[in-house]
Amino acid sequence: MLLIHCPYCEEERSELEFRWAGEAHIARPDNISAISDEEFAEFFFLRNNEKGLTYERWRHIHGCGRFFNAARDTVSDKFLMTYKAGLPKQPIPAAAKAEAIAEEKTIETWEQTEGDAR
């Protein structure tokens, strides 16, 4: 079972108590009525969907109910860090990053097991 550290409950809890809430740090345009349709689409619909390190919002929906931010590796599923909502994007601690990269080298990717490379 994946454990996620909730910055409000100040402890690790089961993933079952949490819900993913999309990409983090997407700023709403200051003057949203002035932007073009293309700019609105960019802000509203388009997400980076990065492979590897991503910053995401999560919600401790079956716990304290709070939204918070998390840095997660989408390849290994490892949470590198979580922090309270409203804080600016936080740098990843070097140790957590090194550990995630080491882990990534041993992870079986879809390409290795299911894709053309098999």
Next chain:
Amino acid sequence: MVDFGAEIATRTLPLSGAHGGSSVARLELAAPAERISLRVVAADVAALSAALGVDLPTRPKTSASANGRTALWLGPDEWLVIAEGTGDTGSALVEAASKAAVPHSATDVSHRNTAIIVSGPGAAAAINTGCPQDLSLAVFPVGACSRTNLGKVEIVLLRTADDAFRVEVWRSFSTYAFGLLAEGARDAAL
């Protein structure tokens, strides 16, 4: 308008008549209680504590009891307050909270929830059948409380003694919760 007064209205608990458990985990229905869902910002917590007569806990996973009322920390600005007994009409908790002259939200949820008391040496094991939290005494001591999962439903769990828990559950989920706890109680006795 016809007066359907409190004197003719009778209520039964959602799980009325339910019984279950095993030799190590007993399941009982908690007595009817008043409950409010309380939201207030940190700066105004003291005013609500004074109005309710119980100090709202501000540390995660903790509860406080005084004057027959128990306040459970659910989130940084959210509490479940439970009072023993139940008034026929209205809510003494809502009335008490309204005495605080600060912005807050106190919603009567007395009949949204019902509660199951799980007790005995296998109580934690029975609950852990569907709840992912660490219920060891070191991590979840007496007085600890948390909103969490029980199988497919959400519960609020409060440890009332070394070997006893109160499981607060929404009334429409209560038959499921009771059934799962009954299975858990049986498994805990194996």
